[in-house]
Amino acid sequence: MDEEEVNRPLVLVHRPPNFHFPFRHRLATQFNLFDPLDSPDSTRSSLLCRHAHNIRVLLCVYSTPVFSDLLSLLPALELIVGSTVGVDHINLPKCRRRGITVTNVGVAFSEDVADLAVGLLIDVLRKISAGDRFLRASSWAKTGDYALGSKLGGKRVGMGKIGSEVVKRLEAFGCIISYNSKRKKSAIPFPYYPDVYELAVNSDVLVVCCALTEETHHIINKDVMTALGKEGVIINVGCGALIDEKEMVKLLVCGEIGGVGLDVFENEPHVPKELFQLDKVVLSPHCAVATPECFDALEELIVFNLKAFFANKPLWSMVNLE
């Protein structure tokens, strides 16, 4: 290692074993990456302890848990740069107490997630995947006209959390937006419901895109789904466990909700088999952010935040720890 390399800012890489991220090489030209998994198992802890007091930044690759004990090991830690949207794998209360900043990559992902959310919604309402299946089964010539869909315009869409990119798109289709969140946000011009149940009562569609926390686990429960009603549609691009999946399957099978478009599931890659028989269901293999453009944006955002931190410049996409 030459002098220039030694003088690069130190970044602790925290990643799952056997998981490599494609822009490591690019980062290594600008930062002194310290990745304990590069060293043999036997020397890992002592190595980490030796460098711990110098580590100001941790790059958390994928959803690698950042538990209390790891944070305790790192007295100088100031920043955790996450590479996911959800950060429930990080001990946020301890970060708050310690004054450690956490960034996620919501900004890099929001457009692609919004595209998929809207795509799933059009698909459920206009039966696109089911229509495609209908044609591939050569049923058109045999059975004639296909089922009617339902128009997007005029649908009352309740957002589980306001996502400006989703809203921008849905407004262009003439949808009517309202939202739920912990607190009413004065900057948001749409009707606010403090309670998800009330949001469901007043919506034709629920778009679920909030982060998974203890509070939001199964936030879409049987009561909420029943309140949404027999024509109601749920789109989930957030996290599988935001919906009580077992109840959802029952309600779908007996026709108590109108349809769902799901990019996420409670127990991935397991998908409840009952859903495979239903045309009112559109299933997507957790690919809301699976575009090359999205991966590029993720890389740019992480590099930006690492450089900004060491240059004392403002960071992007900081997680609100309040």
Next chain:
Amino acid sequence: MDEEEVNRPLVLVHRPPNFHFPFRHRLATQFNLFDPLDSPDSTRSSLLCRHAHNIRVLLCVYSTPVFSDLLSLLPALELIVGSTVGVDHINLPKCRRRGITVTNVGVAFSEDVADLAVGLLIDVLRKISAGDRFLRASSWAKTGDYALGSKLGGKRVGMGKIGSEVVKRLEAFGCIISYNSKRKKSAIPFPYYPDVYELAVNSDVLVVCCALTEETHHIINKDVMTALGKEGVIINVGCGALIDEKEMVKLLVCGEIGGVGLDVFENEPHVPKELFQLDKVVLSPHCAVATPECFDALEELIVFNLKAFFANKPLWSMVNLE
């Protein structure tokens, strides 16, 4: 028939045999509907001839041909109220010469068609139907991560004809619009290409939504598709014969174009079987306007135009016969 009924304005109903339209009853309360198909075959011609000089308005149900000989029979005809978007089943040159106004229902259909066009585009780019198929085949747990899609934002979308509802939606996704039509339209702020080939060269996506005429038959030919390129996507919500389907199938099979989303086909309900094997293809059974909301809007538009005509008020959705 009482006096009030006789005094209602006379409207000639021109429909296919065995095709009934659901709002006939509603129309019958406001207009004196003269439907030759209600009478026995033997008396039909003489009945029509007897009333012909009084007929100022013809309601053309579905794509029933309005040939020159029918127009010649109706010397007093001033208006043909169509119930479709395309009006290539009507002898338009003769209408122009005779000064007969023709209305279509483009206005009633444009939102639903735009929704489906955008839905098909998201589906092709983000592989929604293919992903749904992947999950229903229980492949996720077996083969792991699914294929990458492609982001909508930044895609250069060439419109075969400017459709303001499509444009409004695509702009919300960050797409970059340009268009082709016979003439540059000063009110439209997007780049204009007088030639479809040039439009394809400068586009990532072509959205085909123009009317079928002699000039637009196979307007998307092999050269245009090749110009669009290996990553290029075509969405057709217009009419099957706008695309040279045989060439399109060949180019898709050998990977010379990136994908297609088709609501219409050259020989419906026949769909080329080669397409059934391709994940880059999304097939839809001609259902761009198949929503109850759309049918309601169609009915409202037709009733509006019939009433407006007899009240000497301006009509909606007039076909430009120039």
